[in-house]
Amino acid sequence: MNVIVKRINAADSGQIEAKINTFLGDPAHAGYALAAAFETSTGDVVVIFQKP
Amino acid sequence: MTTSLPEIKSLLIAVAMISCAAFSTGCSTAGAHQAFTYRKMHSNPHPEKVLTYSYDPAQSTPAQPFFKAAYAGSGYSNSVRNRILYELMGMVDDYYYRYTFELRADISGKNIFTDTLGLGTSLASTAAGAKELKTVLSAISTAAQGVSKSIDSNVLLGNTIQAVRLQMDAARADIATEMIKKMKEQGTTEYPLEAGLRDIIRYYDAGTLTSGLANLSKESGKDKANAEAKQKAKATNEQLSTLPAL
Known part of the structure; x- marks a missing residue:
């Protein structure tokens, strides 16, 4: 199982969905799915992708 | 050993001073008020004002519950209950202000005295000619500073006494507000005099050093x-901020 953890800056909070879709649409990330996402107290969003 | 008269004088003065210091340390609680109820019972010329009961031997029933009797005599009225509780709160306030004033004065006085003693014996030691006497005076000076160090805990307390007092003020204000609210809004069924007397004890207790220190520790623990x-949280955020951006 592979896991990739990424961060989305608070300034880009309006583009979270677009950024995730871009990541998942990249052929290099084929097989990955969104596993979890949470917002930190600074407003950044941490996104965890997982490939079984 | 050849010791001159002025040197002997210095030695005697130092010995007298250290004796006084030891005495004053031993009497560190002298002048402090006794517990509220005890003081009112044993030194107040008006024993009928003891917290809840009268022990006036002149009465046919010396153990008459003074406030409770007045309360029952009024038909358990709100106004009598309130007047009794306000009077008791006033007595507790009076005690509290005198207690905090004396507490501060007691600590400051001891601090100045022992500082002076340490300084005096050190100077005497420097001025003394004979080697042996110097040793004796230095030993006394060391002992005196030892006494001072034993009082240092009190001095430390003196420096933090303002913080403790603020804590006591806050706790007392909370209880007073709660009591006044109950007295205004609740009848004697919900808030009888007996409950008020219980709150008076809490109100008094909130103004004691023990309670103040305990609350201060509790607040410090929370902080x-x-x-x-x-x-x-800051460390976690810093760690998360190192993740690669999407």
């Missing part, structure tokens, strides 16, 4: 936990 939580 520490909050600070640690903030630090932990």
Whole structure:
């Protein structure tokens, strides 16, 4: 199982969905799915992708 | 050993001073008020004002519950209950202000005295000619400073006494507000005199040093936990900020 953890800056909070879709649409990330996402107290969003 | 008259004088003065210091340390609680109820019972010329009961031997029933009897005599009225509780709160306030004033004065006085003693014996030691006498005076000076160090804990307390007092003020204000609210809004069924007397004890207790120190420790503990939580959150955020951006 592979896991990739990424961060989305608070300034880009309006583009979270677009950024995730871009990541998942990249052929290099084929097989990955969104596993979890949470917002930190600074407003950044941490996104965890997982490939079984 | 050849010791001159002035040197002997210096030695005697130093010995007298250290004796006084030891005495004053032993009597550190002298002048402090006894517990509220005890003081009112044993030194107040009006024993009928003892917290809840009268022990006036002139009465046919010396153990008559003074306030409770007045309360029952009024038909358990709100106004009598309130007047009794306000009077008792006033007595507790009076005691509290005198207690905090004396507490501060007691600590400051001891501090100045022992500082002076330490300084005096050190100077005497420097001025003394004979080697042996110097040793004796130095030993006394060391002992005197030892006494001072034993009082240092009190001096430390003196420096923090303002913080403790603020804590006591806050706790007392909380209880007073709660009591006044109950007295205004609740009848004697919900808030009888007996409950008010219980609150008076709490009100008095909130103004004691023990309670103030305990509350201060509790608040400091809370502040520490909050600070640690903030630090932990900051460290977590710093770690998360190193993740690659999407």
